[in-house]
Amino acid sequence: MEESALAATVASCRALIDSRFPDGGDRGAAAMLLGDGTILTGTAPDAMNASVEVCHEIEPYCGAFRLNQRIVASVCLHRQAGGRTVVLSPCGVCRERLAVHGPGVLVAVADRSDLTLVVWKTLRDVLPDYWMTAFPDEIDAGWTV
Numbered sequence: 350m351e352e353s354a355l356a357a358t359v360a361s362c363r364a365l366i367d368s369r370f371p372d373g374g375d376r377g378a379a380a381m382l383l384g385d386g387t388i389l390t391g392t393a394p395d396a397m398n399a400s401v402e403v404c405h406e407i408e409p410y411c412g413a414f415r416l417n418q419r420i421v422a423s424v425c426l427h428r429q430a431g432g433r434t435v436v437l438s439p440c441g442v443c444r445e446r447l448a449v450h451g452p453g454v455l456v457a458v459a460d461r462s463d464l465t466l467v468v469w470k471t472l473r474d475v476l477p478d479y480w481m482t483a484f485p486d487e488i489d490a491g492w493t494v
């Protein structure tokens with residue numbers, strides 16, 4: 350994977366946070382790099398009932414499906430009030446969604462010594478015991494061990 354494409358994906362995520370929320374407040378966004386090089390971004394709307402809110406990844410995830418493109422990489426960032434921006438690894442539900450695109454999808458996780466730095470890992474690395482590996486006849490895309 351081209352480092353510049355990954356860097357552009359992170360930059361697009363940061364740019365969305367800054368353009369959509371110029372007040373500098375506590376906000377986040379996600380960005381995904383698709384197989385054709387397209388970068389899609391998204392952010393989660395507020396809801397009266399927090400239990401119905403969605404992940405920032407939903408918009409680019411659905412966009413990839415709409416465009417019939419595979420997802421190559423996914424990043425989610427959260428800007429804290431004051432401007433520090435930390436990397437959020439994909440939640441369990443988003444990992445499950447991304448698993449459709451295979452174990453080679455790159456996901457951004459935070460560097461353990463500096464939570465503002467992106468470390469790219471494969472989905473296989475963050476899901477070493479993915480449950481579907483128990484059904485090798487039912488899945489493909491390289492998930493089998």
Ligand SMILES: [Zn+2]
Pocket residue numbers: 404405406439440441442443444
């Ligand atoms: Zn999620």
